[in-house]
Amino acid sequence: MEKSLRCVSSKAERFCYITRVQSFSACHRLHSKSLSDEENRRIFGKCNNPNGHGHNYKVEVTVQGKIDQNTGMVMNLTDLQQYIEEAIMKPLDHRNLDLDVPYFANTVSTTENLAVYIWDNMVKLLPPNMLYEIKVHETDKNIVVYRGE
């Protein structure tokens, strides 16, 4: 599993961003209940295929904070791995996003909305003000970043 570290700031108190990468597999269909079938086909094209399609998603979870002078860590990446298991893997891996995840019953399962869903799950588990960014790679070419705004 990939882990990346990036640090800035003064010598006395260093501030760092740490990232854990996690992959999961899921299928979905882009379809909005607030649009007609014709509009859905026109807007979402092949991604509106009634039987759906699959992705091997990759999510980068970045947390921020001061480097603890005793542990040398912003956060133990093993703890972050466990939060990711709860917030991402358990609800999403090997699921049909639209049918298995209640959040997407009435919310289109775009990568934008998926990033928001993952943010909302992660922020509930992490210590306050530590979550910095969720980056979701839907494909190698389609990437969405959400920072809680």
Ligand SMILES: Nc1nc2c(c(=O)[nH]1)N=C([C@H](O)[C@H](O)COP(=O)(O)OP(=O)(O)OP(=O)(O)O)CN2
């Ligand atoms: N703004 C968004 N646009 C699109 C999203 C999205 O989540 N947000 N999603 C899709 C589809 O889900 C689709 O699966 C994208 O796949 P695809 O077009 O096959 O992916 P690539 O662009 O990587 O592959 P190409 O072969 O280059 O088409 C569509 N739009």
Ligand SMILES: [Zn+2]
């Ligand atoms: Zn898709």
